[in-house]
Amino acid sequence: MKSLIAILGPTAVGKSALAIQLAKEFRGEIVSADSRLVYRGMDIGTAKPSAEEQRVAPHHLIDLVNPDEPFTLAEYQPLAYSTIAGIHARGNMPFLVGGTGLYVRAVLEGLSIPRVKPNLERRTELERVDAALLYTRLQELDPIAAARIDPKNKRRIIRAIEVTESAGTPISELQKLDAPNYRVLRIGLTMPRDQLYERINARVDQMIAHGLIAEVQGLIDRGYSADLSSMSGLGYRQIAAYLHGKTSRDEAIRILKRDTRRFVHHQYSWFRLNDPRIQWFDVNAPSYGNIRDSVAQFLDRSTQEISNEP
Numbered sequence: 001m002k003s004l005i006a007i008l009g010p011t012a013v014g015k016s017a018l019a020i021q022l023a024k025e026f027r028g029e030i031v032s033a034d035s036r037l038v039y040r041g042m043d044i045g046t047a048k049p050s051a052e053e054q055r056v057a058p059h060h061l062i063d064l065v066n067p068d069e070p071f072t073l074a075e076y077q078p079l080a081y082s083t084i085a086g087i088h089a090r091g092n093m094p095f096l097v098g099g100t101g102l103y104v105r106a107v108l109e110g111l112s113i114p115r116v117k118p119n120l121e122r123r124t125e126l127e128r129v130d131a132a133l134l135y136t137r138l139q140e141l142d143p144i145a146a147a148r149i150d151p152k153n154k155r156r157i158i159r160a161i162e163v164t165e166s167a168g169t170p171i172s173e174l175q176k177l178d179a180p181n182y183r184v185l186r187i188g189l190t191m192p193r194d195q196l197y198e199r200i201n202a203r204v205d206q207m208i209a210h211g212l213i214a215e216v217q218g219l220i221d222r223g224y225s226a227d228l229s230s231m232s233g234l235g236y237r238q239i240a241a242y243l244h245g246k247t248s249r250d251e252a253i254r255i256l257k258r259d260t261r262r263f264v265h266h267q268y269s270w271f272r273l274n275d276p277r278i279q280w281f282d283v284n285a286p287s288y289g290n291i292r293d294s295v296a297q298f299l300d301r302s303t304q305e306i307s308n309e310p
Helices: 015-025 051-056 073-089 101-108 120-127 131-141 143-148 154-167 193-209 212-221 236-243 249-270 288-308
Strands: 002-008 028-032 093-097 182-190 278-282
Touching: 002 015, 002 073, 002 101, 002 288, 015 028, 015 051, 015 093, 015 182, 015 288, 028 073, 073 093, 073 101, 093 101, 101 182, 101 249, 120 154, 131 143, 131 154, 143 154, 182 288, 193 212, 193 249, 212 236, 236 249, 278 288
Parallel strands: 002 093, 002 182, 028 093, 182 278
Antiparallel strands: none
């Protein structure tokens, strides 16, 4: 069994900075578990690691496709497994880092993903339907899947309906678990909610100052429609609405902050504070030493277990 360290938690809590620090100390390489980092040219709104950060610690599964190219969980999972295998082969430690709960679950729990090809014609039809109506439809088709999906996540709702209709079987029945043979240490980062919200607000202001509006305008100028799945992510749909004259600049920023705070609530439904598999650390506390100790102890135990194997 090979070892894998996962760093989990809500957006803006400091996962990337911690992962880079640990990777430097433990010969680590970082495997992204963020569904938005796969898109090229979408850097500021996704808080993509900078070129300097990527030089400090190798990063994988970033900048894989253009914003108008589809990329699914079924494509991500085997890439993640092959990337982790490559890191192990180099004698380094893989750190799975990100806040996309479904990506994390696909890797750590071996979620079986239905191999149903995208039906672009059906997707176009469903895109015209209000998200609330789509969610009601999914509740009728597959209440178990609906309970696992944010009612505002139109992209995932459409995919669940698409798979269920194509396969003739609820997607929840197709998604089985077959956990990979890893020793896993799950590290969760958290902080009091009001302080996290303040950090999110400051982060959005920083993104605006660093050119998020120009980044979104550049994508639109290159012909990337605001209706693309890639453009539905936080930062892009709100700023695109402003650039298309649907709202004011200040209102777009306010909505972006609000939607990001709401997204945190959804992330905590994936990474539960009472999950016994996760070692939670409050980033307000002087916790790096404690986290480092947990990683070192985990790796020591893994080495001992390997030496004891027949």
